[in-house]
Amino acid sequence: MSKRMRKSPKIHHGNVIPRSKNSCNRIIYLDINEKLEERGCPVCRLIRRAEEQMIENILYERVNDPGTRSDLRESLGLCGKHAWMLAHIVKKKYYLDALGPSIIYEDILSSIIKRIENETIPSTGECILCKHASEIEKLYVNGFASCITDRNIIEQYIHGSSILCLHHYTMIRDRIKDTNTKRLFSKVHINKLKRIIENLRRYIQKQDYRTTKPPSSEESTAWIIAIKALKGEPPLGGCY
C-alpha cells in the first residue's frame, strides 16, 4: 500500500469531526499516530510491541522475582502463543540466552511433578502475557476512539498505510459515541478495504498473458494486507 492513500475521502467543512468531551491522552495518541503510518493493524502492532517488551522484561529483570515466578507457576508457564513468542524473542535478541527460560521452566516442571505426586491435577491459570495484552488492547482501543475526535486520528488513518483488523475496527467503532464520526470512520475503513480489492483485482488481471505491465509491489502483496485486514498481525512478527 502506498504511503499516501490516493482515493481517500477528504474531510470537508460539512464533514468536520466535532470536538469530543472525551480526553485524548497524548502518549497514547503519539503511539497510535506512529503505527498509523505502518502497514497492518495499528492496535495489533501496539499489542505485539507491549507483549515483546514484557517478555524481554521478564527474561532480563524478573526471572528471579518471586511474584513473577509464582504467577508463572500458577499458569504452568505462558500460554502456547506467548511461550513460542518467548522462544522466538530469545532466538532473535543477541543479549538474551537460554538461562532465563531454563530457570523459569525448571521451576514450573518441578512444581508440576509435586502436584502430580500429590495427585493434584495441574490446572492452568491465566497467562500473564494474555492478561497484559488484554489490558493494552483496551488502552489503545479506548485511546483510538477518544483521540479520533480530539486530535484527528481519523485523518492520519486516511493517509497512513495501516489497516485496522476487523476485530479492532469493530471494537473502536462500538466505542465512538458521536454518530457522524462513527459514520465517517466506517466510510474511511470501507475505502481502505476497497483499495485492497482494487489491488487484488489488478494483480489477477495482470496474470493474463496478454498483459505486458508487471504487477506493482502494492498489487502483489495485497493478499497479505487482506489477511491483516481480516485477522490482524502474524503471531510471531516477520517481514509481512
Ligand SMILES: [Zn+2]
Ligand atoms: Zn488488530
Ligand SMILES: [Zn+2]
Ligand atoms: Zn498468553
